[in-house]
Amino acid sequence: xxxxxxTERLIDLWLREDIGACDLTVQVMIEESEMGAFRMNAREPxxxxxxxxxxxxxxxxxxxxSVAVSAKDGDRVAKGATLLLVKGPAxxxxxxxxxxxxxxxxxxxxxxxxxxYVDAISGTRARLIDTRxxxxxxxxxxxxAVTCGGGLNHRLGLDNGVMIKDNHIAVCGGVAPAVExxxxxxxxLTKIEVECDRLDQVREAVAAGADVIMLDNMSITDMREAVxxxxxRAKVEASGGIRIDTIRAIAETGVDYISTSKITQSAPxxxxxxxxx
Numbered sequence: 001x002x003x004x005x006x007t008e009r010l011i012d013l014w015l016r017e018d019i020g021a022c023d024l025t026v027q028v029m030i031e032e033s034e035m036g037a038f039r040m041n042a043r044e045p046x047x048x049x050x051x052x053x054x055x056x057x058x059x060x061x062x063x064x065x066s067v068a069v070s071a072k073d074g075d076r077v078a079k080g081a082t083l084l085l086v087k088g089p090a091x092x093x094x095x096x097x098x099x100x101x102x103x104x105x106x107x108x109x110x111x112x113x114x115x116x117y118v119d120a121i122s123g124t125r126a127r128l129i130d131t132r133x134x135x136x137x138x139x140x141x142x143x144x145a146v147t148c149g150g151g152l153n154h155r156l157g158l159d160n161g162v163m164i165k166d167n168h169i170a171v172c173g174g175v176a177p178a179v180e181x182x183x184x185x186x187x188x189l190t191k192i193e194v195e196c197d198r199l200d201q202v203r204e205a206v207a208a209g210a211d212v213i214m215l216d217n218m219s220i221t222d223m224r225e226a227v228x229x230x231x232x233r234a235k236v237e238a239s240g241g242i243r244i245d246t247i248r249a250i251a252e253t254g255v256d257y258i259s260t261s262k263i264t265q266s267a268p269x270x271x272x273x274x275x276x277x
Contacts, residue, residue: 050107062092114149
């Protein structure tokens with residue numbers, strides 16, 4: 001789920017960015033009394049995300065609009081499927097159209113790409129998780145889209161957990177002292193994750209009592225060895241260089257989670273249109 005109050009504030013920013021002082025085209029062409037009815041249609045197969053946000057864009061700009069949603073986030077829809085029907089003052093529909101389409105196309109693209117990666121590791125124990133490599137200002141919604149595609153969310157922000165990375169380790173002088181420092185001030189229910197790019201670091205992280213161990217850019221052989229060594233004493237995450245053609249082999253090493261920025265940074269927008277009903 002996402003914060004609807006925060007989303008309303010984002011919608012105001014999006015509309016102001018796109019409209020400016022006014023929609024000059026509709027002001028000079030469309031009479032205030034004219035009505036319209038349009039369907040939002042999927043022009044390719046996709047996993048849907050952000051449809052309620054798109055509907056909220058129309059309602060926010062023109063409260064007199066009637067918006068009927070005919071699908072829900074997480075649905076796998078076929079080409080040609082109708083997603084929503086919007087009726088009412090034509091000026092409002094035409095002005096808000098692009099903003100509504102932009103967000104649902106972007107989020108559905110992320111959900112669709114996520115589903116591809118989730119499908120690729122089906123039948124293994126591994127679960128797909130996202131990263132903080134998101135579009136500034138859209139993290140909450142992009143991470144919502146990941147869950148619509150069947151993935152899981154990693155940290156929403158830096159305040160959601162302790163992840164000890166290579167630069168933290170360098171400052172602290174090693175894995176063990178880094179974990180020790182974190183443990184002293186850590187809230188009691190918060191987990192510690194340690195990023196490791198070598199097997200000796202994995203052994204140090206286990207000895208230090210890390211809750212989660214990230215295997216960063218390791219070979220398949222080293223991942224298998226690391227999983228066998230950890231042997232359930234910590235959860236194991238694989239990360240770094242994950243691609244659709246490599247993720248299955250990584251999942252089969254026995255890791256618990258696989259994180260990738262490809263599902264947010266590299267997901268193409270899907271094709272959705274608004275056509276006259």
